[in-house]
Amino acid sequence: MSGLVNNKVVIVTGAARGIGAGIAADLAEKGAHVVIADLNADAARQTASKISGSGGSAIAVAVDVSSRKGVKALIDETVSHFGRLDVMFNNAGISQTCPFLEVTEEDFDRIMKINGLGVLIGTQEAAKQMIAQGQGGKIINTASVAGKQGYPLFAHYCASKFAVVAITQAAARALAEHKITVNCFGPGVVKTELWEQLDREFMEHGLTEKPEQAINEFSQSILLGRVSLPKDIAGVTTFLASDASDYVTGQTVMVDGGMVLI
Secondary structure (H helix, E strand, C coil), X not given: CHHHHCCXXXXXXXXXXXXXXXXXXXXXXXXCEEEEEECCHHHHHHHHHXXXXXXXXXXXXXXXXXXXXXXXXXXXXXXXXXXXXXXXEECCCCCCCCCHHHCCHHHHHHXXXXXXXXXXXXXXXXXXXXXXXXXXXXXXXXXXXXXCCCCCCCHHHHXXXXXXXXXXXXXXXXXXXXXXXEEEEEECXXXXXXXXXXXXXXXXXXXXXCCCHHHHHXXXXXXXXXXXXXXXXXXXXXXXXXXXXXXXXXXXXXXXXXXXXX
């Protein structure tokens, strides 16, 4: 895939850690110029300098993906530094463990603002830049197994990831005439800092008794028999960013070890 992403300018939101950092590192290794965009500016800088230190091309930009002004500034900074924008990964997201009957309006709004509205804004603003450039582009959104199935401890998170799939399909139809493809990928259980947070929340709610019990129990249905790591996702994400996926749009590619069969 190396030649197929070489010199592409790619923004990855939520890239300071976890899946986003894995996506960005793999792209940089294969010759892309990556922008590590994250709410945590210090962590973004550390991730970017790690990539640069390994010979890759990366800069860090602080962004709140739920702010249109912030996303516009991110894209402006990317274009002023690298000259254009070829690929946009709307990857930033948050989650929360909460029994179905206890989800509050505040819980719902907080998750939908980042995971749903953030993807809409990121897709719109990236598309505007790509249309202005006149050479098409690729937009890739992070969905989830929770974008295909509803889970009782993550109802609002699932709603937000179903929204990601819907926005992706709508955008694919809206932007095809501009040679912009829009796809998403659906991870399953990925062993990152996010699952460490969810694991703690399971215990706080009295749903589990010991660390890692939640992730282990939630992973029982994975056909390949293990949880994933960010590097398990990178093959698909780099493919979606590459020229090899030019004829793919509006799709959700599941990368979940066989948790959800659709």
